[in-house]
Amino acid sequence: MKTPEVGQEVLVPWGLDYLLGTVLRVYSTGRGPKVVVQVDVPGVSGDEVEDVTVTLPADAVQSKDQEAAHAAPGEWVHARSYERELMAQLLRMADRLERGLGTPVSVHEAAGYGGLDLVIRSGQDRMIGCEAKYESGRRQISLEVINKLIEQADRRIVPIVLITNVRLSARAAEVLQQVDTNRMFHWILWRGERDNEALEQMVLSLLA
Numbered sequence: 001m002k003t004p005e006v007g008q009e010v011l012v013p014w015g016l017d018y019l020l021g022t023v024l025r026v027y028s029t030g031r032g033p034k035v036v037v038q039v040d041v042p043g044v045s046g047d048e049v050e051d052v053t054v055t056l057p058a059d060a061v062q063s064k065d066q067e068a069a070h071a072a073p074g075e076w077v078h079a080r081s082y083e084r085e086l087m088a089q090l091l092r093m094a095d096r097l098e099r100g101l102g103t104p105v106s107v108h109e110a111a112g113y114g115g116l117d118l119v120i121r122s123g124q125d126r127m128i129g130c131e132a133k134y135e136s137g138r139r140q141i142s143l144e145v146i147n148k149l150i151e152q153a154d155r156r157i158v159p160i161v162l163i164t165n166v167r168l169s170a171r172a173a174e175v176l177q178q179v180d181t182n183r184m185f186h187w188i189l190w191r192g193e194r195d196n197e198a199l200e201q202m203v204l205s206l207l208a
Contacts, residue, residue, distance in 0.1 A: 003033050003058045010061040012039050012054060020064065024053065033058040082134040082165060083117055086190065090120065093200050097122070100204050115152070116160070122207040127158045133165075140169040146176055146187070153185035159206045162187045163199070 004010050004023045012021045021037040028034075039052045090107045097105040103123035110116035110129060118130040131149065133141065141164050153160040167189060168176060176187055186206070190199050 004035055004061060004063075009064040010035075010037060011064060012037055012056065012061055014039070014041075021054075021061070023061075026058065031057070035061060037061065078136060079132075079134040083132045085192070086130075086132050086163060087118055089193065089196055089199070090118065090203070093196065093203070096200065097204060097207070101207055105207070120203060120207065126207045128203060128206050129156065129158055129160045130163055131160065132163045135164065135166045140166055141172055141187075142169055143172040143175060146172040150175075150179060150185045156184055159184050159186060161202065161206070163190045165189075165191050 003026060006023050006026060008023045010021055010023060012019050019039050019041060021039040023035050024038050025036040026033060027036075034055055035058050036053055036055050039054055041052050087107060087109070094105045094107060101122050103126075106121045108119055108121075110119045115131065116129040117132045120128045120130065133145070135141065141162075146162075146168065149160065149162055162185070164187070167173070168187065179185060186202065188199055188202050189195060
């Protein structure tokens with residue numbers, strides 16, 4: 001893109017993500033133009049904290065018009081926060097799960113488990129794989145996502161639970177209702193602590 005102007009909204013590279021920002025200043029250097037951008041960082045920016053600003057080469061930012069080529073700005077940040085909070089809540093449930101099952105329960109990140117985010121173990125022989133999926137805005141979980149995960153779950157030897165912050169689309173919910181309850185795929189809506197009881201009951205039933 002051409003050198004942005006002061007006041008223009010741009011996409012700023014942020015880890016694996018792009019965040020939305022506003023150009024505050026543009027200036028020249030011996031290595032080309034640079035921009036100072038105020039960045040809207042989810043969970044950080046706001047009235048109670050100082051503005052988050054970064055200085056970057058002008059060609060490092062992208063036009064907001066290119067947003068469609070990326071996930072929604074900030075979505076990766078939100079998704080990671082969702083996964084971390086989910087894991088924290090599951091760890092808090094571990095003691096109650098242990099009492100209910102009569103065996104040690106552990107929760108850990110699922111490195112090496114082929115696309116899963118978390119693994120919950122009970123004793124030596126029971127395990128659940130969890131995939132956490134965060135969607136921003138008013139999106140729903142699509143039929144395509146559900147069909148893909150059902151297919152993957154049928155090839156696994158442990159139950160797979162899809163945990164999401166939004167509901168399924170009508171068609172996805174219809175397909176899920178037709179899935180044999182003995183199959184290895186399950187879905188639950190989890191939007192934070194208010195849904196802990198339902199999540200705990202599902203984990204308990206799958207590990208029992």
